[in-house]
Amino acid sequence: MSKRAVLEVIALDAQDAVAAQAGGADRLELVTDMAADGLTPPVAAFAAIRAAVDIDLRVMLRLTDGFAAGDVGRLVRTAATLRAEGADQFVLGFLDAEGGVDLGAVERVVAELDGCPWTFHRAIDHTADRDALRKQCEALPGLDTYLTAGSAAGVDDGLPVLAAEAGRRGEQGYEQEVLVGGGLRLEHVPALRAAGVDAFHIGGAARPDGWEGPVSAAAVGEWRRVLDEG
Template sequence: MSGLLEVIARHAADAERAEAGGADRVELVGTMEHDGLSPEPRLVEQVRAATTLPVRAMLRLREGFGTDGGEVAHLKGLVSAYETAGADGLVLGFLNAHTEIDVEVVTEVVADARPGWTFHRAVDSCISTDRAWRELRNLPGLDQVLTAGSARGVSEGLDELVQRARGDAFARATIMAGGGLLPEHVPWLARAGVRAFHIGSSARPLGSWKAYVDPDLVRTWRTLIDEQVADVPAAGR
């Protein structure tokens, strides 16, 4: 049994290199400003033409995790444009003024989207992560939750991720660990039942966003993840 490896791509060359290194999927962003904002639909078309990997496009227009009524219309337009351009899924997550998942907005945005989308790290900024996880299980079409277990990254949130994966079957099936993920985190997460992992700067030389994805670095992560997942006894999966 192999794990899922998702790599952040900023352009077609990144996607090609991620595929060459053995990635399973790319998360496409237009820029890494504010930890990732939406790409133009034309970029989705370019990446779709460059790779056979599934492509999930970031749906986020500004800093933070909030939105408003006027922006929702724009977001829904992007959903349609991304699907027309060949995206296989979306990456999104919005919180309300109380730092709780904005269930109404998220549900409206994905209403016409195909099933299979990721709720991103907005979950790590919720005032109550337990409540957030209860709400996540009811969002239509959701199949992955990108989380570090903490707004400060996996190094701070590892214990939370491990505990949640061990105690919650839904979380165990949907967690995609990412946000400062390090190689030493993978064995702990794999033993807790986590099977999906997300990398960005660590797929690039010197961790620089100015560099292209490096197939050899992706391949190193591919090997690590598959070895760790394979080493977990079936009863622990």
Template structure:
């Protein structure tokens, strides 16, 4: 069993450097506002074309989110479905999305409608960390179609504050460890604990950039150091 490493990207240069460092996937954002907003479909096409031109094969998943918060409505949902279709046409392998209803629960109706057309895989993002009842949210997530990753810090703040809850969920909720992609302030020292609990997917943003600054491009060397770390930990646990 191998580890999965995802890196936040804002353009083709980020994506290329992430791939050069050994990342398996990039989460493409239009901006980092409120934790991440959707890119334009044209940017997705530009990134895919650039990567294909260089012979780089890496999973590309853009964020599907147009406004702050984690709620949506029928009118926006229609627009989001069109956006997803545009992303897939532009070369995305899947998407990243996640919505809660007015009760702070996973909005299974909206999410299911958004992913109903097609057979693409998708990630439920950190909306989970803002749900009122995380255990109940997990039970809903486990029943959603084609969901293959849940990006979570275990806390609305970061992994440092949510690590204990992440470890508990990974160990006690059947199927959760296979879906958890730990991210949101992930630190190298968190990886061994998560690997020991069965987590195999990891997500980094600022940690893939010099001085942890989003003003800098992704650095292939930093990504490579994370690639080595997660592979070593997963190999050790499996061994």
């Protein structure tokens, strides 16, 4: 029997967070501005969500659209402010101009996190060399998850890569959890579960009315049910 799958849901505010928890989410990814694919939320939004739910929260550290780090000093200060407010899990990941991991920027931000667990987000799907990125990042403190669709185009294209990487779990550079997200649909779940994937990330799939509408507890609950059956 495979272990209970982790279900992570994107939350923009406390209303989303309460609905996601009610539907059976294990963890939330906190962002703002989905038009830019998710940026760091205001500290007040984090505080409101933290007060509203008691599940794990991973807070995005990303100040601008794209995968360049931008103002690393500001990122570090933002991380420090969130830590002071009680944030203890994060999401980040930066690429350089050549498409490799911007290890210097990542290291500077991670140094501010005091060993807190964090996810390297879908920048991995845009890197020139996924395997090289993983091996360069493997010693970073707190890194326990890669959020990935297996392809920049989304899960439909990335399924073979996701299955292959899940199968390498435990190898050098592959100790981290594979958290699948990015165009993920319920129909993908059986094949991913069969490949050994046991963590899933949804955003739009939790929102029947699109990004202008709230998270639906019922929609999250349907994902919970399907994952638990798998």
